[in-house]
Amino acid sequence: MGEKSVDRASLKMLKKASDEGIGTAWDRLEKQEPQCGFGLLGICCRNCNMGPCRIDPFEEEPGKGVCGATADIIAARNLLRMIAAGAAAHSDHGRDVVTTLYAAAQGEVQGYQIKDEAKLHALAAEFGVVAEGRSKEEIARDLAREAMEEFGMVKERLQFLNRAPEKRRAVWEKLGIAPRGIDREIVEALHRTHMGVDNDYTNITLHGGRTGLSDGWGGSMFATEFSDILFGTPRPVRGKSNLGVLKEDQVNIVVHGHEPILSEIIVLAARDEELLAVAREKGARGINVCGMCCTGNELLMRHGVPIAGNFLQQELALVTGAVEAMVVDVQCVMPALAQVAKCYHTKIISTSPKAKFPGVEHVSFEEHSALEIAKRIVRMAVENYPSRKQELVQIPDEEMEYMSGFSVEAILQALGGTLNPLLDAVKAGRIKGIAAIVGCNNPKTTQDRGHLTLTRELIKNDCLVVQTGCAAIACAKAGLLLPEAAAEAGPGLRAVCEALQVPPVLHMGSCVDISRILVAASAVANALGVDISDLPAVGAAPEWMSEKAVSIGTYVVGSGVLTVLGTVPPVLGGKNLVELLTKGARDVLGAAFAVEEDPSKAAALILEHIAAKRQALGLEP
Amino acid sequence: MKEVFIDISRCLGCKSCELACAVAHSESQSLFGSLFESIPPRKRIYVHAGDCFSVPLNCRHCEEAGCVAVCPTGAMFKEEQTGVVLHDCARCLGCGFCEMACPFGVITRAPGSKIVAKCDRCPEREVPACVEACPTRALLFITSQEAQQVKRQHISTQFFLPRPPVTSA
Structure with missing residues (x-):
């Protein structure tokens, strides 16, 4: 294993963990190595009980599973299941936001209100919900009902597909991969991969495309848009990042996971005078709510709440010994937290009925009594403050300011209300292209190095970088989300950033907010009268690890954007499948996957691609 | 001198040793790299199904x-x-x-x-690739003395002395 992290706060906490005999994800990875080669290549199948089967990748026996499935079939089925799981995670998150809006509209919940009426009206118009002469609650209720139908099989096409350029929609229709209903595509994916159903790796992969698109242009987009209605559309905001945001003299609550539904109310509850008084009584100077992963991203986008770190820092936050409570909901929450927390006073509190952890206290969250539950959770943290073991407290001083909140609306506003300044900069070559760098951390690769190296290389070469998720947190910690970071950019991008007072790296939100990037890409393509696949644009996930990232990669490629992966997906055992994903897809979708583990080489590949796309558009490369 | 010993009771039949063996005898020395070599690398260890066990066999x-x-x-x-x-x-x-x-x-x-x-017992490696890859320690790279000592130790924990029957006074 190479270097564990380039983040100094992480390295300090890894040293502390090691001194205290605490194992983390990196240690557990070491114990897993060497990892199963069949798994790494995607050629083991457990889909029926004639198996498990695996295929010899070196042209020896066994060359087929018991049912006769080849390496390509098995790898394609496994890939489709990964896409389905990822799409399910994003879309179920979207569903929770939709039902929360519905409940809020019915007046059944505590603490939620319709914050962004302009967006409510815009979406009502988009979905054909009558708005005239009706209260915002009535509109919201009908809009939420419309959204609920998008999850099922009532409609033939997802409404949000209409946001894509006409040429892109034509591509989807021609291939038969325009998603019909969000849940439907996921269920069909599981049906197709059942024993003896879809056994044509191309057909399986095409449905993978459709399932991914139902996430990007469906579940994720609902999560984003409806969260904006409920909690406000993000606008530029500043805050602090990295483990240094934890406070020695305050009650530290880390909200970790993905949804904004509970964490928004926790932020509210932490301002409660009564609870603040209890905190003071216990000797604390205040209540410090910090984010972690995408729950953190949701909060920092809208409120500038401090973000303690990204995926691989969840255990390290506990190692500071200064966290009273880590409140978790769904996705990317390691079960290891329970064991690490035992070494300190930290309470891990799970809140989603969907996500329970052995050895973790569970406080079931539901919207109807949201504020009461949030207050109860905050109180648990406050009352835990005196149990802090002072001798174990060590908070790294690494702390970095960030500027985030770049929703599409905020970007438009920064541009003066129209896309033209951006388009002009792209046409004139001041901005060569746009790269979306997203995704996780993965202990198989040095934490944050992929994100930072790739981002720096690209801005240096005048590529505007947009980000979400753990990639954005990596750049926040490195100071790349500040307007001052324009100094690291090439002369063209630098001039644009300085004129607009924006960073060269724009934080657009959580992982479901990649839907914002789709909307932005569509707007740019429409303004130029081209397809998304004609744009000098690229997607990259340098340190990805989750199934959600697989779904994202699929819908980004499906939307016409080359996607460069920094860790190798488990498909290489299916050689024809690899050919399809990396080359064949280009012929039909105008985009494909590429894999490059070295971030500097990935940057070169991306710049070359952008130059080629510029040339095809008749622009100076 | 160390040899590759097999503890059949621990073999799950995962064939990880087969893959690791082939990769250890490839040009690129990496799983992903070896997939793209013009002549696929060859394994020299074979996991076979016995009556109730899986048995990894090599030279x-x-x-x-x-x-x-x-x-x-x-x-x-x-x-x-x-x-x-x-x-x-x-x-x-x-x-x-x-x-x-x-x-x-x-x-x-x-x-x-x-x-x-x-099998050339991986001359460039301290521990043969098959042994290193075995997730259940069914393959062991130890001396004959160590192997036998482990078995003696194991069997000696199986013995017990019968107690005299309890008689009521």
């Missing part, structure tokens, strides 16, 4: 190695220092006598060739 590097005895060219030979039976492709005729002589069936030919390949 036992026999003391009285039949394969060495029958080889007409000296391509198959026993390295004096290590006791490892090695095969020199350059001197191999491809006659197949060694295959016939091997009682374990672990000397095999590459597809489309009569030149054989067998």
